[in-house]
Amino acid sequence: KAGVTQTPRYLIKTRGQQVTLSCSPISGHRSVSWYQQTPGQGLQFLFEYFSETQRNKGNFPGRFSGRQFSNSRSEMNVSTLELGDSALYLCASSMTGTGSSYEQYFGPGTRLTVT
Amino acid sequence: AQSVTQLGSHVSVSEGALVLLRCNYSSSVPPYLFWYVQYPNQGLQLLLKYTTGATLVKGINGFEAEFKKSETSFHLTKPSAHMSDAAEYFCAVRTRRNQFYFGTGTSLTVIP
Numbered sequence: 266k267a268g269v270t271q272t273p274r275y276l277i278k279t280r281g282q283q284v285t286l287s288c289s290p291i292s293g294h295r296s297v298s299w300y301q302q303t304p305g306q307g308l309q310f311l312f313e314y315f316s317e318t319q320r321n322k323g324n325f326p327g328r329f330s331g332r333q334f335s336n337s338r339s340e341m342n343v344s345t346l347e348l349g350d351s352a353l354y355l356c357a358s359s360m361t362g363t364g365s366s367y368e369q370y371f372g373p374g375t376r377l378t379v380t
Numbered sequence: 381a382q383s384v385t386q387l388g389s390h391v392s393v394s395e396g397a398l399v400l401l402r403c404n405y406s407s408s409v410p411p412y413l414f415w416y417v418q419y420p421n422q423g424l425q426l427l428l429k430y431t432t433g434a435t436l437v438k439g440i441n442g443f444e445a446e447f448k449k450s451e452t453s454f455h456l457t458k459p460s461a462h463m464s465d466a467a468e469y470f471c472a473v474r475t476r477r478n479q480f481y482f483g484t485g486t487s488l489t490v491i492p
Contacts, residue, residue, distance in 0.1 A: 269423070298480065308470065308482040321479055355423055357480075368414055369472075369480060371423035 267291070269372035271356050277378045283344040286375045290337050290358030296320075297339040298369060299331060302353040314339050343377075351379045382407055384473050386483035394491045399443075399458040401486045403471030406452065412474040413454045415445055417467045418485075424470060430454060441465070466490045 270289045278284050290297050298321075299311040310323040314333035331341040337358075343350055353376050357369035387402040405411065412431055416424040428439025435447040441464075445456045454471060471483040 296478070300482075307484040310480065310482075313478070315478075321477075357424075368426050368429050368474075369424075370426070371416075373421075373423045376421075 269356055269358050269370050271354075271372035271375050273375060274373065275376045275378075277380060278346050279380055280346055280348060282346050283342060284346060284377060285340055285342045286354055286356075286377075288339045288341075288356030288358075288372060290339070290356075291370055294358035294360055294370070295337050296359045297333055297337065298357045298359075299339070299341050300355040300357065301325075302355055302374070303351075308355070311341065346379045348379050350377065352377060382411070382473055382475055382479070382481045384471050384481050384483040386469075386471050386486050388486055389484065390487045390489070392489040392491060393461045395463055396460050399456070399461045399465065399488065401456040401469050401471075401488065403445075403454045403456065403483060404452055405454065405471075405473045405481075407473065407475075411476070413445075413447060414472040414474065415439065415443070415454075415456050416470045416472060416482075418470065419467050427456070427469075461488075461490045463490050463492060 272287045296315045298313040301309045313321040317333045328344045333339045353374045355374045356372045359369045360367040383406045385404045414429045415427040417427050418424045427443050428437045430437045430447045438444045443458045447454050469486045473481045
């Protein structure tokens with residue numbers, strides 16, 4: 266099976282712009298989660314989508330949003346970019362089932378730099 | 381709320397020495413536990429996981445971890461460190477509500 270793919274791998278944006286990142290989960294995985302990773306804050310959970318619905322949400326401002334399509338592919342959007350949004354954005358997919366032990370499989374990430 | 385604590389943000393060991401990376405979690409109900417490894421500019425790769433059953437879990441690359449409920453710990457070990465083990469290691473907990481919590485990570489340096 267192909268792994269989790271994320272596009273683009275690298276992105277440079279200017280403050281105030283918006284950006285959309287894409288994630289394709291492993292075939293058959295219906296849960297997709299997004300994380301922000303920075304040297305100072307570590308891995309921080311953004312949100313999780315399952316069957317096109319946001320199931321869990323982290324503590325990020327409303328500028329961060331996401332969605333999931335019927336084929337389980339997911340996008341996250343950041344509007345009005347700030348310098349502090351520079352980070353590695355990781356997408357992870359897992360099989361379904363609340364209460365299951367299924368692990369998350371991570372993509373290689375999108376490195377976003379805001380100038 | 382669930383939390384995961386990794387003691388020691390940086391650990392250095394000599395090549396061939398024992399690797400011990402510590403992880404403690406807070407939970408009244410044993411959750412699902414994971415260790416992930418991250419190499420530079422890459423995503424996280426699953427090393428091993430604990431779900432139920434045997435408390436000593438074996439993973440890839442010679443790593444293993446022991447779940448100790450009484451200590452709420454899930455420490456990662458490897459008998460003999462290799463240069464290729466140098467990476468960032470993350471401990472994670474998954475609750476029964478499908479929420480993942482990650483530790484802040486431990487950077488492992490292997491000295492030749």
